[in-house]
Amino acid sequence: MSMPVSSESGAEISAGKSGRDRKRFTALSEALDDARRRAQAIVLPEPLLDFLYSRTRCRSMSRSEWEREIRVATALDENFTRFCSMPLVKDVGRSVDKESRKAVVRELQSAGNLVLGFHGGFGYMRRRLFGRMFPQGIIIGATTRHSAADGAHALFAAREALLSGGAALIAPDGRFGKESGLISILGAQLPITDGAPFLAHSTGCSVIWLALVRIGDTFTFKTTSAPRREEGESFSSYRERFYRFYGDQLEEAFTGDPANLPLILNWKLTFNAMLAGKVYRVRRPTRQFK
Amino acid sequence: MDSEPTRQQLLVIVRDILADVLDNDLLQLTEASTAEEVADWDSINQVKLLIGLENELNFRFSSQEVEGLKNVGALIDLVQRKLTAKS
Numbered sequence: 001m002s003m004p005v006s007s008e009s010g011a012e013i014s015a016g017k018s019g020r021d022r023k024r025f026t027a028l029s030e031a032l033d034d035a036r037r038r039a040q041a042i043v044l045p046e047p048l049l050d051f052l053y054s055r056t057r058c059r060s061m062s063r064s065e066w067e068r069e070i071r072v073a074t075a076l077d078e079n080f081t082r083f084c085s086m087p088l089v090k091d092v093g094r095s096v097d098k099e100s101r102k103a104v105v106r107e108l109q110s111a112g113n114l115v116l117g118f119h120g121g122f123g124y125m126r127r128r129l130f131g132r133m134f135p136q137g138i139i140i141g142a143t144t145r146h147s148a149a150d151g152a153h154a155l156f157a158a159r160e161a162l163l164s165g166g167a168a169l170i171a172p173d174g175r176f177g178k179e180s181g182l183i184s185i186l187g188a189q190l191p192i193t194d195g196a197p198f199l200a201h202s203t204g205c206s207v208i209w210l211a212l213v214r215i216g217d218t219f220t221f222k223t224t225s226a227p228r229r230e231e232g233e234s235f236s237s238y239r240e241r242f243y244r245f246y247g248d249q250l251e252e253a254f255t256g257d258p259a260n261l262p263l264i265l266n267w268k269l270t271f272n273a274m275l276a277g278k279v280y281r282v283r284r285p286t287r288q289f290k
Numbered sequence: 291m292d293s294e295p296t297r298q299q300l301l302v303i304v305r306d307i308l309a310d311v312l313d314n315d316l317l318q319l320t321e322a323s324t325a326e327e328v329a330d331w332d333s334i335n336q337v338k339l340l341i342g343l344e345n346e347l348n349f350r351f352s353s354q355e356v357e358g359l360k361n362v363g364a365l366i367d368l369v370q371r372k373l374t375a376k377s
Contacts (some may be wrong), residue, residue: 150335
């Protein structure tokens with residue numbers, strides 16, 4: 001493992017095994033500057049951009065302005081995901097206005113809360129910030145301690161946390177686990193699993209949608225209350241309400257501010273499949289008792 | 291149950307709970323059984339199995355304890371340890 005050293009710009013540079021330098025950003029301003037420089041080189045399929053622009057609620061923006069923002073967001077998300085350092089996470093956290101940060105902490109500390117996100121909207125950074133704010137919280141993800149690849153353990157740990165008043169973060173649009181149905185997002189069919197609604201239904205916990213929203217050169221949190229299990233409600237009824245809410249949040253994200261619309265691979269493949277008249281339904285199995 | 295159940299009795303308890311979870315009265319299980327071999331034994335149904343065992347045997351698993359269980363025999367090992375610790 002090579003040791004990171006300071007570059008002239010203040011970012012950490014570490015030499016990878018390939019010999020190519022890998023830059024890790026330590027400040028949000030650097031990650032943003034780099035994203036703005038690289039934006040035009042980000043590869044995004046034209047038909048996909050055409051489709052999303054036709055659905056945007058930001059009609060006052062020209063196509064080129066809108067596309068530019070999506071490119072910057074995508075490059076920034078890539079910087080967060082691939083070239084992240086702890087100082088960068090701290091710096092992004094510092095950029096979040098105190099009131100929204102306090103409100104999230106207050107809300108999530110009040111009782112067991114299942115926190116919903118998605119694989120977009122700066123999802124990696126949202127996970128890192130959640131981890132800093134709630135060190136005892138459970139984060140279910142492909143590369144987290146409670147890996148979605150070990151579905152039973154992750155679900156059990158999340159249930160344990162929720163029942164003891166803690167918080168668990170999950171992004172139900174992931175690709176792990178057994179498909180239990182499809183929901184439509186702007187016409188694209190998204191395969192879903194039952195893990196998140198199962199947790200919410202079996203524990204009766206509060207459920208919250210948590211968005212990390214970029215406003216210029218800073219970030220803020222936005223929370224929205226999601227449906228909670230009603231007394232005596234069946235799982236199938238709750239699951240339907242849960243996914244109706246979740247689909248609405250995704251559609252709002254994909255039609256909203258392009259500055260908060262990084263297009264990650266999974267969603268590019270999902271929408272591209274729709275444009276080709278198909279469904280992108282690649283899934284990765286979870287393991288239990290194997 | 292006055293005394294701790296034997297492994298064979300625990301296997302029957304696990305089988306009965308899982309059969310109920312999977313809605314499969316004909317389910318056959320051995321200590322070597324894995325989720326891969328049993329239709330519909332997915333992660334959610336495994337959590338339901340663990341909850342069922344907690345309710346039936348009156349103890350609580352911790353998430354650390356249920357991590358990396360290899361097969362039914364490993365689950366029965368864990369249940370025996372929990373029952374011994376409880377008594």
